[in-house]
Structures are given as structure tokens and as C-alpha cells.
Amino acid sequence: MSKFWFLLTIAAFARYAFAADNGLAITPQMGWNTWNHFGCDISEDTILSAAQAIVNYNLTRFGYEYVIMDDCWHAASRDNASGAPVADSTKFPNGIKDLSDKVHALGLKFGIYSSAGTYTCGGRFGSLGYEGIDAKTYAEWGVDYLKYDNCYNEGRAGTPLISYERYANMSRALNATGRPILYSMCNWGEDGPWNFAPNIANSWRISGDIMDNFDRYDDRCPCTSVIDCKLPGFHCAMARIIDFAAPVGQKAGHGHWNDLDMLEVGNGGMTFDEYVTHFSMWSILKSPLILGNDVTNMTNETLNIITNKAIIDINQDSNGSPANRLWKRSIDGGGDLSLWAGGLANNCYVVALLNTSPSSQTIDIEFSDVFFDQGKQAQSQTYTIYDLWQKDDSGSWGKNLGTVQGSFGNVSVG
């Protein structure tokens, strides 16, 4: 699990800038998606109940705004005459436009799912070759967000150019609708979307699907790195995705983010501390924060994690810089310890220590590491330190722990 601090000083020199075309996801998108908890078993009610719960729990106040209907909303086939997509009339008796209107009426935005292939991953009709009519239909339905998957792509992968062209087709189709639709690419990191997608998409998945587990290796997620991984698979444990994310953080920025996959907080496969780590690391790596649990039925623990405003503020910080991993050290007995730090707006920094070993670890953390990027001056300053998982006197997250200089001494992480 992790330790998190929040520090004050001067921001660093930014290497990459970028101007997004659709003006969306200036900070990482936040919302909720049906897949992780409900899979294919969705209906109008699933989505409206969740939307209502989001409102009831005041999650919108924290930034959660997109309600995303993932796979299996489809009828058996497209409309024969027009080729337009059609929803399953049993699950969605009032149609998608009606559903979207109701979601909008709750003050939320509405997202949909398709795949850049012949079929979706769930075997429904895909959008390959139907990008224009699908984007147009989504716009008519009032869709604000598209998660666009990679199944059954008919071999159209293997070089960045081949993947780019397939995904750019939908990007152009979405732009052509005139409606701002957040474009969330989900090609599992194939061919390096961090290289080719920054100006066609608002975010891109970097790996195979997340598994609701802390760090177990699973053969179905066989690659040891997302760089040139030829079988992203699924069942990728949470901490493995963090490890995957380390080298590609450099590629994210305003309007174009690395997507570490939807959150598992609240789904039951991890402990409270593990979910704290999960939510925190997703936050500082500037992943979209898309809830994946049943929001109509949450424990206080779950609610506490997903409404930690201090952590969310880091994710939504205007600087838009993912934290960088300063070092990673193998621990005898398995797992590793790693130090992460990132620059925020207003002369602030976030620092995290991640422990995936089975035992508690105690170390000193040197400012020469924490502020390696910022240089010697930053390394010798005095900082005010806040622990973002403790509450201050008013009950808000982020307790002032006093000041530090040179190092954090004797930090223990369980």
C-alpha cells in the first residue's frame, strides 16, 4: 500500500504541451461505468439507478459526471435499412435517446460503448466500417462520451499507423457530428497509443483489463511491460497496471490521458488499504477516474475513498502532470517499494510511497530523489507537509503534519 503527501513549492519546467480539438478532458474525466460490476447484465434500470445514486450521494460535487453504458446494450443487429445502431428493446424499452435525456435531466452526462471491430468484445455488432453512422446516431441520442474498444479488429493492428487509422476514423466521425463527445480509446495499449493518439483521443487505455486484485500475476495478462505488448489480455492486477504506467506518464497532458482502466474500488477483491492505494495511484497518475462498483450499494469505506476531495483535487489539478516514479527497489521476499512524485499547480507537489511487498517497510526518503527533476534549489527548501489520507480539524482530507526539509525520515508503509 501507499503513503501520500502533499507539499508546497515551485512548479517544474514542462516538456510537452498540447491543444486538444474537442476541448474536453482538460483534466482527467470522472464518472461511472457499468462494466466492472454488471458486465453484460445491464438495462435502462441499471443505468438510471446508478445515475440517481450518483446524484443522491452528491458525487457530482466531487467531479463525477459521466454515466457510461458499456457493452451489451445492443439489439441483435443494426437497422437493416439504414445500417444505424439499434439498442436491445427489452433492456431499453424507451430507447437510448430517452435514457440519455433522463441522465441529462439529473445533471449528468451520458456515455456509450462500441468497438473498432466487427464485433464488440461481448459479441455485439461493432463499429468498424460504420464509424460515420454510429457517431451521427450517438450524437442524435445525446451521447457525451464514447468508450471505443478493440475486439474483433480483423487484424488491423501491428503498426502504429494501422491502429491510428482505425481509431482516427472514429475520431473524425465524432468531430464531424458537431457535438462534443469525449473520445476514450480502449485499444489496450497496442502499438503505443501514447505515441499516436494524443491528438485524436482524450484518453487511451494502456493495458489489458483490470482485475479486482492487488498484485497477483495472471497468465491472461502475460506481458511484463506495455511497451510493444502483443497480448494485452485481461485479468491485469491493479499494482501491475501501476507498474505498467510508470514509463508512459510522460505522454499525458491536458486533454490526452493515460487510462489505467476503470476503478474496482468497492467491488470486493481488495482490502480497504489496497483500494486506498488503487484510488490514490490512479489519481496521481492522472488516470480518468471512472467508478466501476455498484454505486447504489456502497459501504462507508468505499464512499470515503471515492470522495476524498484532496486526492481528487490532485487528479484534477490544473497542472496536468502525472507523477513520475523516482525509484523502484525489489524487496527480499517479493514485491517492491517505489517512490513517486509529481508537480502540481500553485507550487505544490504530491509524493507517494508504494509498497507491494508482503511486509511493512521503513525508510528515509531523500529530497534529492523527491525533487530530482526540480534540481538542487528545490531539494534544499523547507516544505509544509500534509497527509492526504488523514483528516484535519474540520474533517476535511489533508492534515497538516508540519514542515520537512532534506528528507522524510523513517517513513513506514504497511
Add this chain to the structure above:
Amino acid sequence: MSKFWFLLTIAAFARYAFAADNGLAITPQMGWNTWNHFGCDISEDTILSAAQAIVNYNLTRFGYEYVIMDDCWHAASRDNASGAPVADSTKFPNGIKDLSDKVHALGLKFGIYSSAGTYTCGGRFGSLGYEGIDAKTYAEWGVDYLKYDNCYNEGRAGTPLISYERYANMSRALNATGRPILYSMCNWGEDGPWNFAPNIANSWRISGDIMDNFDRYDDRCPCTSVIDCKLPGFHCAMARIIDFAAPVGQKAGHGHWNDLDMLEVGNGGMTFDEYVTHFSMWSILKSPLILGNDVTNMTNETLNIITNKAIIDINQDSNGSPANRLWKRSIDGGGDLSLWAGGLANNCYVVALLNTSPSSQTIDIEFSDVFFDQGKQAQSQTYTIYDLWQKDDSGSWGKNLGTVQGSFGNVSVG
């Protein structure tokens, strides 16, 4: 070698679905092929004798139905005028149509072989550029199955798209005949057919050709993984192919299977226990079960293995889910121990323990591993357990060993 159990409980949540176009191989195909035992030395008699033996031994009752004529059935060249394929008139004096009719008359189906290249692997004329006329001719001959190889492909490999296009050409040609012809791709896993082939083929080979040996490393099968292997080769030992199959099991399902290559059971290069392992693992990984021995001359041991109905039933289970490897542990002295489990229909599971080390191993197997995918509830249930390689009182495979809960304690595997 392996231990096999069969358990009863509730099935898991399926990630991938799919609808095949030709309606074939809803469960993995079963049959017999000339290559492993006879190589190029085949004739009408080879095939008809085998077909007759399959009937005599009642193998059809167990599901073996395709009789497949592999390489070297060809005349020296195609028909000059039409370009149609022509059979060797010495080996097949009555032609292929006649042979096919005779096979059909025995209640069996008939398969043929070609290569997506200029030549077949045996140097006969290949189908590259002749897909249309070849598929049409096969249909006229009454062919029910095509094994389609990869030799002499004129460099048309290296990206999924290039390989896809070469193999999709034959898929479309077969579909265009109107005759249902099972399409068995054999491109040795190049460019990841598990990614690009699920909706053009009923099965795809994942590796170089099998060698009739348990686990010997051979330089002619040099890759350590089938993911992005650039030289699949041949002489791949049986247990190496099992290892290759672990990460790609996730890609198989109804109508589209990973093909671990034809069986060597009965060909003499392995012990009885090793062949038991071979047949069992092919079964639970949902590989096609294509016999490769001389079925006209079988020992009782061979016959016992290939007619274990309990094992075959797992292969043909309607759930269509390959077993997954839960863990793999290196053994001092070489080889490894691995645990595999898979969900079946009707609340059943199959569990196998594979030992490739030279010594006997004894361990506890925890239900937290076996039912990792199914979660905590499944891990705490009580199961009825059957050993599929023991016989019950009626002499059928699958002996009831009582119930288990929490773990299998002290399992020994020789």
C-alpha cells in the same frame, strides 16, 4: 504428468462471446489426420483403412468424425487448362471425390490440406492466388474440412493485417461455396491468430509442429513463447506446447479454438502416463482432438486413452471455456508444477495438476487458487470430486472420490 479432477458447482461470468459464420466447431472438432504417423506416404488405402478402423473401433461414438488427408495428395501440377487442383493419380486412382464419398458412406466427414503459399510444406502446389478455384473444387469433392498451412508464403507475414488478409481470402472462398467447410488455420501462431482469426476460422494453430516427446527442448522450435514468435519451427515437445497455450486460452470459444496440433497418442515417443497428460491437457485447453496415430493398429493403452469419455466430455463441454493456469512453480532439478482449472456447464469444474519435473511432487491445492476467478463464495463451498482417470463401478471413467472443501490436501503427482 498430471492429476485430473472434476468438481461440481456454479459456472463463472464469461468475458468474450462470439457468433461463428459457418456454424461449425461449436465445440472443438475431433477426428484423425494422416500426417503425424504417415507423413507424405499416403494413398486412398491409407485413408480408407483408417476410416474403416474408426468405425470398427466405434470411435465415432466418442465424437471422432473428421478423416483428414494431410499433405502430399497432389499431382505434380494443377490442371493446365482450368488451374484446378489435381490429385496424384497413382496414390488416388479413383480420385478424391470417390474417396470422399466412401468416407461419407462410413458416416464420417472428409478433410483435405493445402497451404496459403506457393507450395505446400511438402513442396506440392499451394493455394496462394488459387483460393477461389481450390475452395470450389474442394466443395465439389465433398470436402468438409480444410487444414490450411503456411509454407512458402512469399513473405506475406509480419503484421496481423498481412496474415489476416492471406487467410481471410480462403475463408471467404470457402464461405462462397455454400458448403459448410470447417476452416482449420495452420499459420503456427504467426502474428497472433488468436487476435485476428476468431471470425474467419474455426481454429488456428498456436505454435510450430508438435514432436512426439514429452518436454525435450529442440533448437528447431526456438521460441520461448508464442507471443510474437518469429520462428515457430517444428519439433515442439508436447509440454512446451502446453506452456505456450497458457496465455492464449482466453481467446478461444464456441466456433473458434486454439489448436495445439494433432495428437501423438499411440505413436510411441512418450510413456502411457505422458500420453495421458497429453490427451488430458489438450482436452481441457479445448484444443481440437485430432488423432495422429495409426488407428488400424492400436494397443489397448492407446485405445483406453483416446476413448476416455469423461475427458472427451470436458473437451466437448457446452461451456466452451479453456482451463486457465492458476500458477506455475519451478521445481529444483528442472521442470515445473502447474495448476489448471476451468469452468464447465452444469455447475461443474475441471482441475488439473501438471508436473514436468523428473521427480514426484506432493502439495496441498488451495481452493483460493482453484476458484480464484469465481471468488470467495465458490472458494468456501463443498464439492463432490471425481478422478477422471479412474473407473467407477460400472467401468466408466470418472470415479467418485467423495467431497472436498477448502483444499485438496496432500496431492501427489508422479
Add this chain to the structure above:
Amino acid sequence: MSKFWFLLTIAAFARYAFAADNGLAITPQMGWNTWNHFGCDISEDTILSAAQAIVNYNLTRFGYEYVIMDDCWHAASRDNASGAPVADSTKFPNGIKDLSDKVHALGLKFGIYSSAGTYTCGGRFGSLGYEGIDAKTYAEWGVDYLKYDNCYNEGRAGTPLISYERYANMSRALNATGRPILYSMCNWGEDGPWNFAPNIANSWRISGDIMDNFDRYDDRCPCTSVIDCKLPGFHCAMARIIDFAAPVGQKAGHGHWNDLDMLEVGNGGMTFDEYVTHFSMWSILKSPLILGNDVTNMTNETLNIITNKAIIDINQDSNGSPANRLWKRSIDGGGDLSLWAGGLANNCYVVALLNTSPSSQTIDIEFSDVFFDQGKQAQSQTYTIYDLWQKDDSGSWGKNLGTVQGSFGNVSVG
């Protein structure tokens, strides 16, 4: 850090020759670039002040001639009517042509920067699809040098041919202007420019951007080799780039060089000895020597390094042969020791010993290693030896240390 010697004897047999089209960079280019020190914070004054300093310090006498304006010189957009590139009128109130004239008036040459993508790395308009008008405009502006980057390339990478075509477009456009413009490719080594670029460019970067640090591993430069690296990144420590350069030295020669990236000497992240190593190794590997510090404000130490004429002469030697690494040995406690040697004109050789371990090392260096390429006769000759970092009686670099035969005995490197 390194030890350097300079020896006298007969030159070796050259494997590769080449004729460059534009007649430039017969020896590696030398100059100064804004990026490493100033980043995006540049203006007319930045460049003119540096140019004036180069003249004042007499750096031209040592060969520094190109003054290169890196990223962020751009206006918000191209000229609407013509599509021609436009400079930021605040930073460059007199325009680029005027700036170029002033640089020329100081006896220097003027370089500019763009990217073979939709945007530059700093988010300004890129040249992809605008190669013709950009090259033409640069020529009109009196540009003598183009550094051509790789950001936002719309997926046009992944095979040598795709990258080649993108970069050859600009090469052809530059040639078409009729003005000799040195073409400095910066695609970070993707797809192996040492293979595809020798006759379209004068130099090519081999890795991600340099970091002003001796040898720290940084996750943002994740590849362990530049051969087939799919994420070159940035923050590549100096000694890591030396390691990257070892296998590709064979590909450089007159008019086509491996670019190890711009120098960090004087920027403060390394010690004096480390900068000596940096400058020396860049020199013997025949990298372009492009200063990256603030030349208007240099310490004597910095000045001493960048004006070591003996070292520069090796870089500019007419033989054009990068030094080769003869061996590399891991040192207990981390880092390694490596021996480098290269043939020069006039029967001379350069020899260097590089120590990246934390401790001092003492070894014998055998001539059977130093002159491995030259063979037995060269290994048994007597050589006059000069230490290029010591001064002779006249105060020039390169002190005669006497003669050696068979080996350098007991060499210590701190």
C-alpha cells in the same frame, strides 16, 4: 569518468563509404542550441546574445559555427493565406530573416527547428504535410540547419519504411530549395535511422533526450537498448546514451553521423570530471558537438572543456571513424568499465577507458584489445602516447607521456 590517450600508427581498413548529397557535415557539425538551457523561453535576444558570446569567446576558432533556435519560436498559427510558417512576433519582433542576417553577420550559421508531425513537441504547428512550404521559407530566411523532431507524428512510425518516407519528404524539400541546409534528424532512434537515414540526413538522434546527469536510470527513458526501442522517451542519462551508442557507431561516416544529443556541459547537473567524460565520449563517438549551456555565462571549467582543441580535433578528424567499444566489464557494486578505441588520420589512434562504477579502478590495458581490429602487427608496434586532458609545455592540450608497447600498465581511472 574516462581516461584518454592518443597514439600514433597506421590506420585501419574502412568497411563503409558514402557520398552525401548536400556536401555538409563532412565532419560532425558543431554549434549551439537553445533547448537544453532555455527550453521554450527564447527570443531574438536569447539567440543574438549567445551568438555574440560565441564570437567573443572565440568559439568559432574551435569549430562551433551553427546557432540553432530550437522549439517555441512559432506564432500561434501559420499564415492563413499561404500556409507559410510564421514566427512569434513578440519574441521575434524583427522576424527570423532579420535574426538570421544578424547571426550571419557575426560569421556564424543559423539553424531552426521543426517536427515531422502535426505539432512540435512544444505544441506549436509542425511540418507534417507542409514540408515544401516550410523548407522554402527556411531557405528564404537564410536558414543553414534544420533540427527535425518527431512529436505528434500521427502514427507514422513502426517500420523503417514509414519513418523513412516521413523524413525523406523533408530531405527532398530541403534539397529542392537549392540552399545547402544541414539536415539533423531527431526521431529518437525509432525504426533504426542508422539503417535508413544515411543518405537522406546529415545526422540522426539515436535515443530519447539527454538528461543533465551522469548515469541515473529514469523510467522516462525505459529502453535498455536503442535497437528496436519503442519508447525512446527523455531523461536519458549521459552514460546511458554512451552505452546506447556502442553498437551503432559502425553506421556513421562522412556526412552522416549518430547524434548523441546536445551537450549538457555547463548546465550544472554533473561534476567537472563527468562533463570531461561527456565531452570526450561525444567527441570520439563522432557525435555532433552542439553546446546546450548558457554561453553568455560560463565558468572557466566549462570553457576549458568545450575548448579542448585536442579532443575537438579527434571529433573533427578527417578519417570520420567513431571509436569502437572493445570490451565492457561489470564492476561489483554497480556500473562498468569499458575500453574504447578508434582510428584517426595520419596513423593515429584514440583510446579511452570509461568507468561508470562508484569506485576507482586500476587495470592493465592490452594492445591485443586496443588494436584488435588492426591485427597482430599493430599490436606489437611501439606508440607515442599523449594524454589529451593534460597540457604540454606550451599550454596546449595533449601532453606527450613517452612511448608504450604491448600494453598500458596499471591504468587508474577515478
Add this chain to the structure above:
Amino acid sequence: MSKFWFLLTIAAFARYAFAADNGLAITPQMGWNTWNHFGCDISEDTILSAAQAIVNYNLTRFGYEYVIMDDCWHAASRDNASGAPVADSTKFPNGIKDLSDKVHALGLKFGIYSSAGTYTCGGRFGSLGYEGIDAKTYAEWGVDYLKYDNCYNEGRAGTPLISYERYANMSRALNATGRPILYSMCNWGEDGPWNFAPNIANSWRISGDIMDNFDRYDDRCPCTSVIDCKLPGFHCAMARIIDFAAPVGQKAGHGHWNDLDMLEVGNGGMTFDEYVTHFSMWSILKSPLILGNDVTNMTNETLNIITNKAIIDINQDSNGSPANRLWKRSIDGGGDLSLWAGGLANNCYVVALLNTSPSSQTIDIEFSDVFFDQGKQAQSQTYTIYDLWQKDDSGSWGKNLGTVQGSFGNVSVG
């Protein structure tokens, strides 16, 4: 170094067959080439002197027939009007046709060199885009053999298809001349020519250029395998090329061979025993045997090696099957020991034991390894054994050492 034996029994079951189009190199080609000894320093005299020496030494009797003029025979440019290739008129005052006639008059065949690129490796004009006129001119000149290199290929590599098309262009052009011209591809193994070239070329190089050294690692030959090597380079030590060849032997056969590069026997960089190993291993791996020494000036040792008829007979054996490596074992102290065996015509086998460690090794060699491919019957037979590097009573190579069964006991290899 190696031990070699020659055994008698029944041949194995062949996996791959093939029919070459030009009818050449049914067994691996033999001859002499200018490059390894003379590099660019060649002339009419170099070639004619060598040709005369080949005749004088009666090397033709052993099968050496091709006299190949490598790089640097070219004039500064092609013929302006026709585009046809032109030779250097100083080096070749009588032209190439005259030279070819003289070589033919000596009873030898004549080979030439070009590159599938803009330039040759030596910087002369290449054949890319000039395949037709070059092939036609070569045919007019009486050329019998083309070595076709890979330098300056303008990025046309990276997938098998791209490389195939570039090399197939010349193959087609050579066939179109009507003159049988042996086509020796030299693309250094890029993109796997063993996969794509068998029916367009008679041989293909598998690695970077050979270095006249037994086994020294050199950074200029950085790949650890030829499978998917992206920087073949040069300076590849002899024993490293043997290691490279092990997995690709399976791809060679009549008319299409793996080329391990030209021989260094006699060039001075290895000992007698090392050259014996070099020549023997090239032979049993069915590499073309192209001398690379100065045949006008040979020691008796060199002559003895290159005229060992027993070894040459194995290379030229009508079976055309490269030996296979049965095992490779690391030796403490560095290097390894490996066992190789191959089937020959007339029930014979060749067996070799290769030791690259610095010390002598003594082991038993089991027939279960030697005859692994042939199976149990072959493993239990009795064989007559000949040592091919000892002479029999008549002075011919191949001394009968008696019979063996089960194993070679206590074999020592120095």
C-alpha cells in the same frame, strides 16, 4: 574446436521439400570471393590470378567453381545514356565481359556483386530501381552468380513482405534474362529470409558479416540471435555464427541454403584447429563454401583444410539436410559444448562435437541423443565409424575407427 565422425545407417524422414526455379545450387555452391581478403582493393589481375591459382591447385576437382568479384568493381557512375552499370576502367581496362570470358576459359564460373539499395556497402551505385538493366547487363557479361547485398536500402525493410518484394524484384529480373544465374541474397538475415526467400533465391545470408576470429563478442554484431535481429552489423565471430545457425538449419534444402558467410580459412585470425572447426561446421550446416583467403598464397595447412574431400562430400551430400544441434551445454569458465548430427545419403550420418570453452572436455555421447530424430531402432544399431580429419592408409581423409554401439565413450575435444 570440434570432433567429427561419419556413421553408416538409414536416412530420416524429410519434413520439407522444394523445387528451385533456376536449377542451380542443388547442393551448396562452392567458390572463391574477393572480399574477405582484398576488400575494395581489387582489379582484373586480382581475379584472374585467383582463378589461375584455383586451377593450378586443382581446387575445381573439389567443387570450387565460382570466382566472385565482390564490391568496388564499379565506375564512379552508371552510363548516363542507358543507365547500364559500368566497371572501373582503371581496375578493369578490358571490361567485365572480357574478364568473365577469361574466367570461363579456365573452366570456372564468374560471379558479380551488387546491393539492393541506392549504393553498395562500399558506396558505389546500387541496383535498387535498376534491377532489370543490371540483370540484363550481367547476363550479357556472362555472369553466373550474383551476390546481392543490403546497404542503403532506403528503409525498405522491417516486414518480410517489404524485404521480399525488394529481393524478388532482382530474382525476377535474373530469371527474365534466360541465363541461369545463381542468386545469393545477402540481407544479413533481416526479416527472416529463411521464411520468405526459399523460392526466390539459392541462398541467403543469416547474419552480419563474419569476423576472422573464433568466438570473441564484438559490439558491432550486437544481436544474440538472428531471429528478429534489427542490427545484424558485422564483426560476427565464427562460433557466434554457428550458434546463430542452429535454429534455422530446418529451413535449408536443395537449391535454397543458409549462407553462414564466406570462409576465413587462411586469413590468419584463427588457429589451425579453429579453421578446421570453421570449415567443418560450415560444411555440415550446408553453408555455401566460398573461400575468402588469398588463394595465390596458401600454406599447406590452409590447403589441407579446404581440400578435405570427406568434409566437402558431406557439404555436397545429395540428401541436402543440414546437421541439427541435439544439445548445447554451458561450460563453467565460459563457452559451451554442443552436439550436432545430420543424415546423409546412403544410410550415413555425420556427427560433430563442438567445444567453444577454453579447456579440453571429455564426455560420453549417447546414441539416444545422436539419433534422437531417427528413433529407438536407429539408437540401438551398430555403426561403422570414420574420423574425417584423420587419413586412411591411402592418404585419403576419413579413417575407419571400427564400430560403435549405444554411445561414443569418453570423447575428448581440445
